Amino acid sequence: MLLLKNCNIFDSLKGQFFLSDILVEGSKIKSVKKNIIVDNLDTHVVDVKENIVCPGFIDAHSHIGMWTLNDSGNDANECVKPLTPVLRAIDGLNPYDEAFKEAYSSGITTVMICPGSGNAIGGQAAIIKTYGTSVEDMIIKSPAAMKLALGENPKNVYSAQRKSPSSRMATAFLIKEMLNKAEKYYEEEKNGLNHEYDEELEAFLPVFNGEMPLKIHVHRLDDIMMAIRIAEEFQIDYTLDHCTEGYLAVEYIKEKNVPVMLGPLFSFATKVETRDASAEAPRVFNDKGVLISLISDHPFMNCKFLPLYAGLLSRYGLDMIDGLKALTINPAKALNIDDRVGSIEEEKDADLVVFNGEPLETTTKVLLTIINGNIVYKDLD
Incomplete structure (x- = not known):
């Protein structure tokens, strides 16, 4: 003891x-x-x-252990086809990544690792502890969410390959097409009807039976609205990750009662869709009662600095107590693990x-x- x-x-x-x-x-x-x-x-x-x-602090959106400094690049994106729901974050995880030590020595004990945003449907996220001798030692829940991405990333990846999706229209169509198939598959499964086994559609069963949400990468306000529209059309749970321009429609998002994952907030705006990012967004959301979590999106912001960035937000109106909540109980609730941590x-x-x-x-x-x-x-x- x-x-x-x-x-x-x-x-x-x-x-x-x-x-x-x-x-x-x-x-x-x-x-x-x-x-x-x-x-x-x-x-x-x-x-x-x-x-x-x-x-222990919780980082609810990270690629730690999947995006490491090595010659072969990252293991978070499989950008050869835009829909890859069968891919699992834990299969790209290197539990010996030095970043884990930096994380827990900074107070971060739990992270949600997820596939990158190069694909419209990237695969299955997992919730893990930041310390363990093997992947199995670290897992809290896997799969824990299905990663989707709207906006520039899928467009840029596949337009460069002269493939679809090269527009927001195509990204939305491909996602909805797969969700329609998955919903039909789920209904057949639920009603005991015979159907041919489909590994990709099988991956969506936990989504449609309410066991895990969609984890949707969004920055621009129109992409945020598209994410809400898609999730509501299929009546499935979801989180809004990054949600960069969401503060522009905070009342609308508040009505949806959806968890919002904010960050990284102090990184250089490398994309057009992040140029209107605001460090005041956490305060704006929090004042309206939206459940906010602060995220690193490691390695795009090194997760070891996440507590410091949370502290910097006090300059922009977020109370220190609310900053602590956004690293503890809020992400625990958003990830549905508040029975264990937070x-x-x-x-x-x-x-x-x-x-x-x-x-x-x-x-x-x-x-x-x-x-x-x-x-x-x-x-x-």
């Missing part, structure tokens, strides 16, 4: 701090209360000295981070990172 004494705990549900001890048994939080005393002589006791303890509660995963100051301040250091009850990073005196 592991006992953290004298913790200043961030309660992500209430948005406040309180003093308590935390007892960890195995991979779970066993108890959160003051003055915990244990008789087990093998218990490892750490005096946190009233430093802040947060739930807050410090009994029976949840023991993913904990100890800071020597305000977690989102530039001068603050991570002192301790715990994932599944194991100390994976330590910088204590």
Whole structure:
């Protein structure tokens, strides 16, 4: 067992701090209360000295371990045909990528990894921990979402190959065509009707039975509206990822009650469709009650800087408490894993981070990172 004494705990549900001890048994939080005393002589006791303890941070949109510095490029995009729903992010994952160490030493303990946005339908995302000796050790849920992309990326990839889609019209048509086939396949499956096995359509069964959402890459406002239109036409759950110009229609998006994944917000605008990005967008969405999560889109923004960028948003009106929520309980809810992570509660995963100051301040250091009850990073005196 592991006992953290004298913790200043961030309660992500209430948005406040309180003093308590935390007892960890195995991979779970066993108890959160003051003055915990244990008789087990093998218990490892750490005096946190009233430093802040947060739930492990969650990066809800990343290509970490899939987009590494190597001669063969990246393993996140298979840009030879625009519809690849059978591809799985975990099969392109290198669990030994050095970026994982940078992630957990910065407080990030959970990420959603997803295929890139070169294809209109890129494949199956997964939710993983940032520490483990194998892919299997790291997985929380796989598949966890179906990645779609609207806008410039599929256009640019396939127009260069003189293939379809080379327009937004074709991207939308191809996506809807496959969803129509998948919906019919799902209905036949649900009603026990005989049909020929189709691996691509089989991949959509968890989408249509409500087990996982569409994860839709969108920047421009018209693409955001198209994403909503497609998801509503087929009555399936979805998230809006990047959602760069979404702040221009915040009231409309609020009505849809859809999770929004914002970022990267401080990167150079390399595409026309990101030129109207605004660092005020998180505050605008948050003020309207939209469930926002802050994302790195690693490696396009190195995930180790995500907490610092969250802190910078205070300059643009996002309260520090709301910034912390956007890295903890909000993405946990958006990814439907808040029964396991996102807050410090009994029976949840023991993913904990100890800071020597305000977690989102530039001068603050991570002192301790715990994932599944194991100390994976330590910088204590």
